[in-house]
Amino acid sequence: MKNSKIEKDHIRHLLLFNYNKGMKARAAFREIDKVYPGSISVVSAIRWFKKFREGDLSLKRKEGTGKEKTFSDDDLKLVVKSNPYMTLNDFAAIFDVTKSCLSKRMKVINFTNKNTLWVPHVLSNKNKCDRLTICMELLKRYQEENFLDYIVTGDETWVLYENVAQRREWSERGEIPGKTAKAGLHPKKILLSLWWDVKGIIYLEFLNRNETINAIKYQQQLRDLREALALSRPSLFNRGKVHFHHDNARPHTARDTVALLKSFEWNIIPQAPYSPDLAPSDYYLFTALKNALKNKKFTNDNELKDFVKKFFASKEPTFYKKGIYKLPSLWQSVVNCGGDYAK
Known part of the structure; x- marks a missing residue:
């Protein structure tokens, strides 16, 4: 019927x-x-x-x-x-x-069917407005003075003992391809904190097992960074031209952290929330490290730490400079997109 x-x-x-x-x-x-x-x-x-x-x-x-x-x-x-x-x-x-x-x-009519893009966060209108305002401010500052050589930036990331990467392989038509197991839900890993500039790594630290970054820990890291900066970048340190960049994690924005950075007399580069696309460690340095770690397996902490240290030491200053010097074009992309993630 x-x-x-x-x-x-x-x-x-x-x-x-x-x-x-x-x-x-x-x-x-x-x-x-x-x-x-x-x-x-x-x-x-x-x-x-x-x-x-x-x-x-x-x-x-x-x-x-x-x-x-x-x-x-x-x-x-x-x-x-x-x-x-x-x-x-x-x-x-x-x-x-x-x-x-x-x-x-x-x-x-020039329409094609594409997969949607993965983005870090679904941005609200306020998020977009914040990103747009900050990027316009930084572009204006950059046009008045090229401060890229004075940027000190940093963040933290997990590095794994076993870094599994999905592989492509040739096989006869109809033949079942090989299998690659995904990493477990709780893989062995170490938390890496580092800070760098156009010349290379300034300060690097691996956290102990079960150690987390709270405001007190982060403030101690900043003091250690300041000492390392005085030793490895004396001209930058002595001139007081440091332009410091970090994200909006709670330990970074705690009242005592803000007060400590103010006592250092560093220029703070604003970072909008939900903006890893504007953080050099996220969009450049850690990406390069994760690519180098693909399919690598380590049996203990020392092996993993040695690999990471040698990776950063093997890079010429031009490598680090390239990552920092991407910033103006990224700021401009955000402005062109009205605060949204660049397409």
Whole structure:
């Protein structure tokens, strides 16, 4: 009975009835589907409502003429932008054309189907505003004085004993590929803290087992960093030109931490929340380290620590400078995107 002509006519009458009540197509579909499950698809409901809005209230489907129906590029763009997650079949049904016809038209209007991008956080309007304001401020400061050579930046990251990477392999058609086990839920790891500038690593520390970074620990690290800076970068330290950059983690923004940094007389570079794309350690240094660690396995702390230290020591100053000097272009990208993550 579900596919009979009588029921189809009845369903179309219900669609028109709900349209005249001012209901939206999707809401009408839900109401009808409650009573007649599976009798109509949401795409069909949308197509019929589009027909009604165009002034055609007849309930008869027009017989095909053998030619694809025409519709404007602007109509297609409007529907796609309002429903970007629908399939090609869905759009073809809305416009009552074949999938191949719709595919060709998508190419004409320069639309492609892509995976959505992974981003660190879904930014609120306030988040975007904060990022935009800070990046505009830093760009203005940079134009007045190139302070990139004076930036000291740092963060912390976990380094693992076993660094599993998914591998690609050639195999005969139909042959089952090899398997790679994922890392466990609680892998053996060490927490690494470091600070660096355009010349290289200034201070590096591995935390002890079960040790965490709280405000007291972080303040001690800052004192150690200041001593290391005085020894390895005396000209920068003595001139008082340090432009210090770190993120907004709680130990970093604690009242005593802020007071300590103020006593150092360092210039603090503002960092907007949820912005690892603007933190050199995140977008550059740690990424390079994790790539070097791929498929590496270590049996003890000393092996892992030695590898990390040798990795950083093997890099020329140009490597570090490249990471810091990316900042102005990233600031500009955020401005161009209105505070959002750069595409």
